[in-house]
Amino acid sequence: MAEVMIGIDPHKSSHTAVAIGTGEEALGELQVHACPSQAEQLLAWAAAWPERAWAVEGAAGLGCLLAQQLVGAGEQVLDVPPKLAARVRLLQAGDTNKNDPNDALSVAVAALRSPAPRPVLAEDHAVVLKVWAKRHRDLARARNQAACRLHAVLCDLVPGGVRKEISAGQAARVLERVTPAGAAARARCELAAEFLTDIRRLDAQLRDTNKKLAAAVKASGTSLTGLFGVGPVIAGTVIGDVRQVFRFGSRDHFAAYNGTAPVEVSSGGRKVYRLSLRGNRRLNHAIHMAAVTQLRYKHSQGRAYYEKKLAEGKTHKEALRALKRRISDAIYAALVADARRAADTSPQGPGGQPGNGSDSSVAGSHPEHRLFGQATPGPATTIRPSATAGTAPTQPTGALHRQAGRSPAASKKSPTTA
Numbered sequence: 001m002a003e004v005m006i007g008i009d010p011h012k013s014s015h016t017a018v019a020i021g022t023g024e025e026a027l028g029e030l031q032v033h034a035c036p037s038q039a040e041q042l043l044a045w046a047a048a049w050p051e052r053a054w055a056v057e058g059a060a061g062l063g064c065l066l067a068q069q070l071v072g073a074g075e076q077v078l079d080v081p082p083k084l085a086a087r088v089r090l091l092q093a094g095d096t097n098k099n100d101p102n103d104a105l106s107v108a109v110a111a112l113r114s115p116a117p118r119p120v121l122a123e124d125h126a127v128v129l130k131v132w133a134k135r136h137r138d139l140a141r142a143r144n145q146a147a148c149r150l151h152a153v154l155c156d157l158v159p160g161g162v163r164k165e166i167s168a169g170q171a172a173r174v175l176e177r178v179t180p181a182g183a184a185a186r187a188r189c190e191l192a193a194e195f196l197t198d199i200r201r202l203d204a205q206l207r208d209t210n211k212k213l214a215a216a217v218k219a220s221g222t223s224l225t226g227l228f229g230v231g232p233v234i235a236g237t238v239i240g241d242v243r244q245v246f247r248f249g250s251r252d253h254f255a256a257y258n259g260t261a262p263v264e265v266s267s268g269g270r271k272v273y274r275l276s277l278r279g280n281r282r283l284n285h286a287i288h289m290a291a292v293t294q295l296r297y298k299h300s301q302g303r304a305y306y307e308k309k310l311a312e313g314k315t316h317k318e319a320l321r322a323l324k325r326r327i328s329d330a331i332y333a334a335l336v337a338d339a340r341r342a343a344d345t346s347p348q349g350p351g352g353q354p355g356n357g358s359d360s361s362v363a364g365s366h367p368e369h370r371l372f373g374q375a376t377p378g379p380a381t382t383i384r385p386s387a388t389a390g391t392a393p394t395q396p397t398g399a400l401h402r403q404a405g406r407s408p409a410a411s412k413k414s415p416t417t418a
Contacts, residue, residue, distance in 0.1 A: 002051050002052050002053035002076065003021065003022060003049065003051040003052070004019050004020070004021060004027060004046075004049035004051060004052040004053070005019070005020055005021075005052070005053055005055055005108045005109075005111055005112045006018070006019045006020075006042075006046055006049075006052055006053070006054050006055065006108060007019075007020070007055045007057070007080070007104040007105060007106070007107035007108025007109070007110075007111065008042075008054060008055065008056045008057065008063065008066065008104055008107065009057055009100050009101075009103040009104040009107060010056060010057060010058065010062050010063035010066055011034070011062065011100070012034065012062065013033065013034050014031055014032065014033050014034055014100075015031070015032050015034060015038060015042070015063075015066060016029070016030070016031045016100035016101055016103070016104045017029070017030045017031070017032075017042055017045070017046075017104055018101055018104040018105045018107075018108055019046065019049060019052070019108070020105065020108045020109065020112065022112070024109055024112065026105065027049070028045070028048075029101055029104075030042065030045045031100065038066060038069070039066065039069035039070060039073060042066075042070070043070075043073060043075070052075075052076075053075075053076040053077070053078060053111070054067075054070050054075055054076065054077045054078065055077075055078045055079075055080050055107050055108050055110070055111030055112075055117075056070075056077060056078070056079060056080065056107070056120065057080050057081075057082055057085050057103070057104075057107045058079075058080075058081070058082050059077065059078075059079035059080075059120045060079065067079070067120045068120075068122070068123060070120075071120055071121070071122050072122065076119070077119065077120040078111045078114075078117040078118060078119060078120065079117075079118045079119070079120050080107045080110050080111050080114075080117075084110045084114070085103065085106045085107045085110045086106070087110075088106040088107075088109050088110045088113075089102060089103065089106040092106065092109065118247065121243070121244065124243075125216070125219070125220050126220075126239050126240055126242075126243045126244075127240065127243075128216050129213070129216050129217065129220065129235075129236040129237075129239045129240040130236070130237075130239075130240025130241065130243075131240075132209060132212050132213040132216055132236060133213060133233060133236035133237045133240050134240075135209050136206065136209045136210065136213055136233055136236075137237075137282075139202055139205050139206050139209060140206065142202055143199060143202040143203065143206065146195050146198040146199050146202060147165070147166055147195075147199060149195050150166060150171055150192060150195040150196065150199065151166060153188050153191055153192045153195065154166075154171070154174060154192060156188050157175075157178050157180075157185065157188050157189065157192065158174060158178065162174060168196060168199045168200045168203060171192070171195075171196050171199070172196060175189060175192055175193065175196065210232065210233075213232045213233060213236050214232040216232075216236065217232040217235050217236055217239075218232075220239065221338070221341075222235055222239060222334070222338050223334045223337060223338055224238060224239065224331065224334050224335070224338075226334070227290065227327070227330055227331065227334060228290075228293070228294055228297075228300050228301075228302060229289070229290035229291070229292075229293035229294045229300075229302070229327075230290050230331075233286075234286045234289060234290055237282055237283070237286045238283060238286055238331060238335075239335075241280055241282055241283050242254075242283070242335060244339075245332070245335040245336055245338075245339050246339060248332065251328070251329045251332045251333070254328060254329075254331075254332040255325055255328045255329070255332075256276075256278075256279065257279050257280060257283070258279050258280055258283035258284050258287060258328055259276045259277070259278055259279030259280065259281065259283070259284040260276070260279075260284065260287060260321070260324045260325045260327075260328040261276060261325065261328075262274060262275065262276055262321075263275070263276045263278065275321070284324075287324050287327050287328055287331070288324060290327050291320060291323045291324045291327055294306075294323065294327075295320075295323075302323055302326075302327070305322075305323055305326060306319050306320065306322075306323050309322050309323070
């Protein structure tokens with residue numbers, strides 16, 4: 001452990017750093033303006049403590065640039081969640097005023113006390129996937145917003161409006177049949193035309209982003225797109241948010257992180273488990289979309305597993321949650337297999353860091369996952385080599401296979417053979 005921990009409270013215009021020793025005694029304090037020389041100023045100030053480590057609050061958010069600059073300079077940098085630093089500040093005795101130096105001190109104390117601090121790694125290909133996955137998510141939300149507004153205007157122009165999901169071509173045909181009867185109707189037609197232009201522009205941007213995301217996922221060499229219901233969008237979201245799977249000790253830990261594991265609220269001899277609303281909601285939504293895609297196709301084993309749970313007396317929501325947890329375990333096993341393949345080709349493992357060599361990671365994957373996910377024979381007979389062929393036998397082979405390169409809601413995987 002480093003002899004000196006330097007906590008940083010980052011802001012848009014300035015960064016405040018506080019150095020403490022192993023006894024949590026304050027050693028120094030510095031505030032620098034956010035400028036091109038911010039990292040050099042901090043490194044020059046910290047030169048008095050050779051055995052040092054840096055703790056940045058929100059190193060994946062507002063402190064991302066500074067954290068990456070320090071990592072690029074060869075420094076050891078830790079990521080401290082803002083909630084953890086806030087708890088330290090709340091429970092700390094003495095001066096608990098809310099200011100930048102106290103915030104930086106809380107960050108340093110939180111990193112010093114943490115039994116398993118999270119290191120900040122240099123940005124790699126996973127960050128590229130995260131960038132394009134976020135871009136796709138933002139465009140999809142903007143497109144949905146424009147479509148909803150167009151629906152609202154069409155209700156004022158056409159009796160009943162358009163009942164189902166509307167496309168740009170369908171909206172154009174509807175507007176061509178509208179004859180405005182007054183100034184208000186003409187204004188609504190002009191507004192609807194502008195919304196239609198927005199939808200067409202967003203559709204074009206979505207297509208371009210899909211191509212970039214698909215190319216980035218293909219370049220990563222991941223086996224996630226071999227899972228039924230997992231396309232480039234879901235794979236990019238998962239890899240971008242997980243980045244390094246070695247930080248999850250088991251599939252249970254990963255399920256707790258993505259919110260597919262139930263939360264225990266037991267007391268005394270009464271054991272109670274409830275739906276988890278914690279965890280990374282983007283990952284949870286990605287897994288949910290994969291589960292919904294599997295339910296849509298009767299030939300998928302995900303659908304068979306869902307129907308099995310219904311036959312056992314579970315409700316629709318309970319069966320869907322069980323399926324989501326099963327998909328989470330399959331995703332974890334695929335990520336572990338990918339990380340081990342990367343570690344075999346790189347001396348330092350994926351992302352320049354040692355890979356997770358513990359046997360418990362893959363051993364924690366359920367044996368049934370080797371059977372769960374291989375698409376059962378359907379009406380088509382396309383035979384394609386499995387995307388996971390040649391991997392370690394502990395990986396679930398062909399789990400939930402589907403075609404890669406298309407959105408999970410719009411593609412149907414032809415059956416494969418083992």
